[in-house]
Amino acid sequence: MGYVAVRGGAAAIENAEKFSEVRRAGGDATLLQPEQIREQLHLAVDRVMGEGSLYAPDLAALAFKQAAGDTFEAAFILRSYRTTLPRLGYSEPVATEGMRVIRRISAAFKDIPGGQILGPTPDYTLRLLDFELQDESVSQTRQRIQQLLRDTERLQPLPERFPKVVEMLRREGLLVQRHASGEDPGLADITRQAMAFPAPRSAQLQTLARGETGGMLALAYSNMRGYGSVHPVIGELRVGFLPVPFKNPRTGSVECIGEVQVTEAEVIARLTAAEGSARFSLGYGLCFGHNETKAIAMAVLDRAMSGGEPAAPSEDQEFVLTHVDGIESMGFCNHYKLPHYVTFQSELDRLRRIQARPGRPKDEQP
Amino acid sequence: MREAHSMNHDGRRSQKNYRNLLQALSRPGRVVRLDGPDGVLPFAAAVALAECLLDSEVGFCVIGNGSAQTLQTAIAGATGARTERLEAADFVFFSEAGSRGGARLAKRGGPESPEDGATLVYCLESQPAVVRDRFRVRLTGPGIPESSGIVPEISGIPLEEFQELVTINADYPLGVDAFFVRPSGEVMGLPRSTRIQVR
Amino acid sequence: MTPRMPSRASAPPADWRDSLPPAEGRYSYAFLDEGAKREIRRRMLKAVAIPGCQVPFGSREMPIARGWGTGGLQLTLALIGPEDVLKVIDQGADDSVNAVNIKKFVTRVTGVAVTTDTAAATLIQTRHRIPEEPLRPNQLLIFQVPIPEPLRLVEPSERETRRMHAEADYSRMWLYLYEDIVKFNEITVGARYPVLVNRRHLMDPSPIPRWDLPKLDRGEALFLFCAGREKRIYAVPPYTEVQPLAFEDFAFRVEAFAGRRCARCGSVGTYLDEVIDDATGRRTYSCSDTAFCEKALRGNSVKEARPSGEDRA
Ligand SMILES: [Zn+2]
Numbered sequence: 001m002g003y004v005a006v007r008g009g010a011a012a013i014e015n016a017e018k019f020s021e022v023r024r025a026g027g028d029a030t031l032l033q034p035e036q037i038r039e040q041l042h043l044a045v046d047r048v049m050g051e052g053s054l055y056a057p058d059l060a061a062l063a064f065k066q067a068a069g070d071t072f073e074a075a076f077i078l079r080s081y082r083t084t085l086p087r088l089g090y091s092e093p094v095a096t097e098g099m100r101v102i103r104r105i106s107a108a109f110k111d112i113p114g115g116q117i118l119g120p121t122p123d124y125t126l127r128l129l130d131f132e133l134q135d136e137s138v139s140q141t142r143q144r145i146q147q148l149l150r151d152t153e154r155l156q157p158l159p160e161r162f163p164k165v166v167e168m169l170r171r172e173g174l175l176v177q178r179h180a181s182g183e184d185p186g187l188a189d190i191t192r193q194a195m196a197f198p199a200p201r202s203a204q205l206q207t208l209a210r211g212e213t214g215g216m217l218a219l220a221y222s223n224m225r226g227y228g229s230v231h232p233v234i235g236e237l238r239v240g241f242l243p244v245p246f247k248n249p250r251t252g253s254v255e256c257i258g259e260v261q262v263t264e265a266e267v268i269a270r271l272t273a274a275e276g277s278a279r280f281s282l283g284y285g286l287c288f289g290h291n292e293t294k295a296i297a298m299a300v301l302d303r304a305m306s307g308g309e310p311a312a313p314s315e316d317q318e319f320v321l322t323h324v325d326g327i328e329s330m331g332f333c334n335h336y337k338l339p340h341y342v343t344f345q346s347e348l349d350r351l352r353r354i355q356a357r358p359g360r361p362k363d364e365q366p
Numbered sequence: 367m368r369e370a371h372s373m374n375h376d377g378r379r380s381q382k383n384y385r386n387l388l389q390a391l392s393r394p395g396r397v398v399r400l401d402g403p404d405g406v407l408p409f410a411a412a413v414a415l416a417e418c419l420l421d422s423e424v425g426f427c428v429i430g431n432g433s434a435q436t437l438q439t440a441i442a443g444a445t446g447a448r449t450e451r452l453e454a455a456d457f458v459f460f461s462e463a464g465s466r467g468g469a470r471l472a473k474r475g476g477p478e479s480p481e482d483g484a485t486l487v488y489c490l491e492s493q494p495a496v497v498r499d500r501f502r503v504r505l506t507g508p509g510i511p512e513s514s515g516i517v518p519e520i521s522g523i524p525l526e527e528f529q530e531l532v533t534i535n536a537d538y539p540l541g542v543d544a545f546f547v548r549p550s551g552e553v554m555g556l557p558r559s560t561r562i563q564v565r
Numbered sequence: 566m567t568p569r570m571p572s573r574a575s576a577p578p579a580d581w582r583d584s585l586p587p588a589e590g591r592y593s594y595a596f597l598d599e600g601a602k603r604e605i606r607r608r609m610l611k612a613v614a615i616p617g618c619q620v621p622f623g624s625r626e627m628p629i630a631r632g633w634g635t636g637g638l639q640l641t642l643a644l645i646g647p648e649d650v651l652k653v654i655d656q657g658a659d660d661s662v663n664a665v666n667i668k669k670f671v672t673r674v675t676g677v678a679v680t681t682d683t684a685a686a687t688l689i690q691t692r693h694r695i696p697e698e699p700l701r702p703n704q705l706l707i708f709q710v711p712i713p714e715p716l717r718l719v720e721p722s723e724r725e726t727r728r729m730h731a732e733a734d735y736s737r738m739w740l741y742l743y744e745d746i747v748k749f750n751e752i753t754v755g756a757r758y759p760v761l762v763n764r765r766h767l768m769d770p771s772p773i774p775r776w777d778l779p780k781l782d783r784g785e786a787l788f789l790f791c792a793g794r795e796k797r798i799y800a801v802p803p804y805t806e807v808q809p810l811a812f813e814d815f816a817f818r819v820e821a822f823a824g825r826r827c828a829r830c831g832s833v834g835t836y837l838d839e840v841i842d843d844a845t846g847r848r849t850y851s852c853s854d855t856a857f858c859e860k861a862l863r864g865n866s867v868k869e870a871r872p873s874g875e876d877r878a
Contacts, residue, residue, distance in 0.1 A: 381644075
């Protein structure tokens with residue numbers, strides 16, 4: 001009696017929890033330390049922080065460990081922890097020119113002021129399974145890294161600020177002006193207000209910034225492939241650290257209370273004839289941590305939603321914004337595992353009644 | 367996970383008071399009682415309500431005679447809410463039993479967001495001069511079992527104020543929702559869904 | 566292009582645990598911080614003031630998944646106090662896994678007493694059912710809502726449904742039901758049957774069976790609904806008219822259990838679960854409301870539930 005087994009309570013739940021624990025830590029391997037995750041699985045940690053909407057590398061690493069590597073679950077754990085934290089204040093706005101850059105490229109220009117900085121990227125690495133990592137020796141790896149760092153010391157240091165590539169276009173009057181919040185002068189706060197449509201741009205960007213990477217990629221990809229009209233060029237992609245300036249409530253002076261790592265993407269796309277005069281328009285993406293796929297997808301979606309009448313799902317603001325949150329979509333998808341026998345009984349009743357009627361319409365198909 | 371089974375004193379009072387406010391609004395015309403914080407008489411009940419519902423996320427406004435300033439200071443101190451123009455305030459407190467036309471200016475919400483309509487709080491006197499007026503008022507609608515309607519349980523609300531609310535809430539679901547509080551802690555709710563008849 | 570090495574990311578703290586909040590007292594009473602509770606409380610009052618109207622709120626992430634009752638849970642946590650007695654049901658059952666899980670969480674963060682006895686509860690959180698035993702004034706019934714928008718059946722866009730509610734333009738819902746009748750000679754909506762509240766707002770009663778709808782009409786308790794994922798709160802105050810949409814010549818009907826009774830307690834007039842026996846394939850029926858069934862078994866209660874307008878056809 002399958003359904004009845006779903007009842008049966010506390011003991012079953014507790015056992016299920018214990019079995020998950022066995023799956024997570026029951027093997028012979030050395031138990032993972034959150035520190036190892038934070039440092040060596042940092043891209044996963046970044047993704048969890050972004051989707052979990054909380055910049056906390058240690059906690060994200062812990063969540064990732066607890067979730068046994070499921071980024072949906074880990075982001076979910078982090079988000080629900082976020083609920084319990086009081087809001088102590090708001091940081092001051094920062095301009096991203098001042099980013100301490102570790103990577104910065106433009107696909108629009110061959111050379112850019114400040115130079116292209118490749119930084120850490122696997123983009124040009126052959127994706128060959130590296131069997132040497134199987135028995136990686138600590139001393140050899142450390143040695144290799146030290147040698148690399150010694151070599152780079154001879155290079156000139158990076159400049160403090162990098163000019164924005166898109167600023168050059170803006171100065172030439174080639175860019176359409178877009179505002180952070182549209183007509184709404186204030187900033188929306190999607191964590192405090194349910195979104196209403198049309199949503200101001202601030203609410204759009206917030207929603208995308210904590211959207212689920214895979215979901216956003218799928219929507220952005222549909223646009224790039226042809227279900228949409230954005231033909232993006234990456235004006236600039238940056239990865240680096242931003243200061244968090246905070247006004248000291250006692251002294252009133254602004255102090256830097258820390259740094260956050262972010263990825264920022266600016267994509268440029270031509271306006272179509274229907275959208276107005278021939279100029280470029282910008283799509284903007286920014287997310288916590290190092291997550292280039294997400295930042296680019298975000299920028300493409302931001303641009304896609306800025307047109308007039310949507311011609312494809314990725315251009316429909318309501319469609320995109322209500323479906324990119326991983327915590328929501330994953331929760332709803334999995335809730336179908338809950339028993340639905342009361343509603344099913346109700347459906348059964350309808351169906352039986354229709355079938356019992358004499359002279360059913362002939363076109364009736366199940 | 368560590369649990370916290372004890373509620374601090376203010377949290378507890380707010381929780382209890384909230385349940386009573388919810389009761390008041392879902393049973394219009396009936397009286398419930400709030401616990402007020404000490405030392406803010408004669409506005410203890412108004413401040414108890416404010417403490418329970420207001421914080422830095424909302425704006426409020428106090429309208430009325432000389433004592434309005436006292437009330438405003440007490441509310442701002444207890445909640446951290448910002449003061450706001452009457453037309454934009456989420457909560458409007460009247461330091462007396464009538465709004466003197468002020469209620470007319472409060473937010474009523476928009477067709478797609480009627481919930482943005484303001485909450486009005488009227489501070490009644492302890493010993494109203496006129497107590498029989500209320501028998502000329504009939505309340506019907508959601509929360510009221512008798513289809514013939516009931517008489518409001520609290521006295522001291524001027525008949526003109528009931529008339530005002532009828533006019534303001536004529537465009538239901540747009541409108542305002544009201545609480546009437548007495549220094550003793552008695553509270554009566556009148557949501558916009560209540561149909562008011564004055565004879 | 567000049568490849569350059571990045572500067573080192575900020576040095577990790579000596580011990581990563583130093584940057585974690587202290588373990589003790591990490592969760593406050595009823596989990597939500599006071600600011601979140603206040604917001605939910607404000608929104609609930611507006612929902613009560615405009616019966617059946619969906620009021621948006623800043624839904625918080627909870628430690629249970631979206632779609633698993635986070636809306637109902639947030640209302641419960643914003644309402645609950647030490648004197649409350651809590652009952653949680655799923656599909657009518659107190660010991661259904663999700664109900665047990667929610668109960669476990671709420672007691673963990675509040676320490677309140679729990680019960681399975683409908684009459685003894687002050688707060689009841691439910692998924693998909695209204696208890697058979699009539700509710701009293703002062704009891705609060707909190708519904709978990711997956712999809713708060715009744716018009717979602719006919720219109721996917723929130724912007725458009727918002728307009729339809731503003732104008733009380735429910736013609737497309739009526740048309741949907743009418744076309745159903747033309748096609749099937751029957752309204753095919755099972756659970757989640759749309760109702761008109763206070764003759765003004767079309768409301769999704771959450772996926773309760775049609776059987777339970779008459780209990781919403783002029784009930785004595787306050788009914789609160791919340792969808793955490795969709796961020797909406799709505800309410801039906803006591804003694805409020807709640808009418809299922811129906812046509813003059815095509816009456817609304819609840820599920821038919823004519824002639825059937827509970828195989829456990831013998832009650833007639835309760836909503837029944839259909840159970841198919843593994844071995845014999847025989848169908849038996851038992852009360853979906855397990856607490857009611859228990860009570861009836863012990864003989865503490867009348868065997869007739871409140872009449873629910875059983876289908877006469
Ligand atoms: Zn039974």
